[in-house]
Amino acid sequence: MSVIDSYLETLFSPYPGSPRMQEAKVELRAMMEGQYQGLREDGLTESQALGKVIAEFGSLEEVSSVLGIDREIHGGPAGSETAEPMEHLTLERMREYTAAVRGSQLFSALAVPLFVLCPVPLLLLFAFDGQPSPATWTVAAGLVILLVMVTAGVLILVLRESRLADFEDIEEGRSPVTAQVRSYARNLRREERRGYAVATAVAMALWILCAVPTLLTALATDDSDNDMIVLFGVSGTLAMIAVGLFLSIRAGWAEHAASTLLQDEDEDAPETSTSPAIRVIAAVYWPLAAAIYLAWSFGTGDWQISWIIWPIAGVLYAALWSVNMALTGDRADAGAQGVGR
Numbered sequence: 474m475s476v477i478d479s480y481l482e483t484l485f486s487p488y489p490g491s492p493r494m495q496e497a498k499v500e501l502r503a504m505m506e507g508q509y510q511g512l513r514e515d516g517l518t519e520s521q522a523l524g525k526v527i528a529e530f531g532s533l534e535e536v537s538s539v540l541g542i543d544r545e546i547h548g549g550p551a552g553s554e555t556a557e558p559m560e561h562l563t564l565e566r567m568r569e570y571t572a573a574v575r576g577s578q579l580f581s582a583l584a585v586p587l588f589v590l591c592p593v594p595l596l597l598l599f600a601f602d603g604q605p606s607p608a609t610w611t612v613a614a615g616l617v618i619l620l621v622m623v624t625a626g627v628l629i630l631v632l633r634e635s636r637l638a639d640f641e642d643i644e645e646g647r648s649p650v651t652a653q654v655r656s657y658a659r660n661l662r663r664e665e666r667r668g669y670a671v672a673t674a675v676a677m678a679l680w681i682l683c684a685v686p687t688l689l690t691a692l693a694t695d696d697s698d699n700d701m702i703v704l705f706g707v708s709g710t711l712a713m714i715a716v717g718l719f720l721s722i723r724a725g726w727a728e729h730a731a732s733t734l735l736q737d738e739d740e741d742a743p744e745t746s747t748s749p750a751i752r753v754i755a756a757v758y759w760p761l762a763a764a765i766y767l768a769w770s771f772g773t774g775d776w777q778i779s780w781i782i783w784p785i786a787g788v789l790y791a792a793l794w795s796v797n798m799a800l801t802g803d804r805a806d807a808g809a810q811g812v813g814r
Contacts, residue, residue: 476523477509477526481502505527508735509522509526511655511735567654567657570643570734571727573637575726577637578723578726578729579723580630583626584629584630586718587622587629588623591763592763592767594619594622595616595619596615598611598615657734658731661734662731665727665728669724669725672720673724675720677717679713679714679717679720680717682713684788685710686706686707686708687703687706688706690703691703714790754793758786762782762786765782769782
């Protein structure tokens with residue numbers, strides 16, 4: 474553990490070497506070693522694990538409350554009041570939080586697909602209308618349904634937040650990470666890892682294959698006078714995307730709970746990436762794809778061509794997921810190498 478020892482020496486060097494600070498150094502070293510071993514058991518390389526551990530514990534000021542050295546760090550006079558020590562998580566409270574996350578994850582799994590599916594009623598109404606310029610009532614009805622679905626998605630997310638309101642201290646990482654917390658979180662992650670991996674694999678397959686319905690209906694328009702048939706395929710494409718999102722989000726409840734308890738993040742999914750740019754792209758990706766498709770189709774009338782947006786979008790989203798995983802590994806390696814110098 475020479476890297477961790479060097480890091481701790483650098484971390485504590487600006488402060489007096491009092492007996493309390495020496496005890497705090499030993500406690501912090503034990504915490505970092507425990508986190509490192511857990512990450513290694515989770516399959517990370519040595520450099521990735523070291524990078525994550527060092528990034529997680531950050532500066533001494535950030536963990537001073539957990540170690541009980543606020544006075545030594547902030548230089549308060551003897552007898553001055555220190556910050557109220559944070560209450561350690563009990564096993565019962567961790568289980569309550571895990572159950573709340575498992576229940577609330579269903580809300581997210583329903584809300585996000587609603588945002589993806591909201592254009593589908595509009596597209597289907599256009600397809601059944603069969604005219605390049607749909608009737609006014611068709612457009613109005615489709616837009617109303619779209620807005621209702623978006624509103625429903627927002628309300629579902631609000632309900633999700635309300636269910637987790639009682640665990641704000643855990644969600645924000647204000648509870649100390651003890652050995653009991655780490656052991657519980659890693660066991661939870663390990664028990665549910667297979668289901669999460671299978672759901673993620675199925676979701677990525679759906680996103681890559683989502684082009685098939687659009688492609689088949691586009692080919693069918695060659696034998697039909699109605700170019701609007703392709704909209705049925707586009708609706709099928711969006712449905713496959715939504716199903717993939719539902720599966721991946723629903724199965725990720727254990728990963729979310731474990732990551733929060735360990736005070737790290739589920740960095741594989743673009744929506745929860747540590748990169749702000751990737752998080753922004755993921756948040757607007759599918760609504761932007763739908764907006765581009767509708768603008769192109771109605772603006773030019775090229776329904777027989779504009780469907781190509783969806784297969785491209787599906788493949789690019791899978792690529793975005795892979796790029797985010799690669800960047801996560803690179804950042805961890807860089808962090809460990811920088812400390813090791």
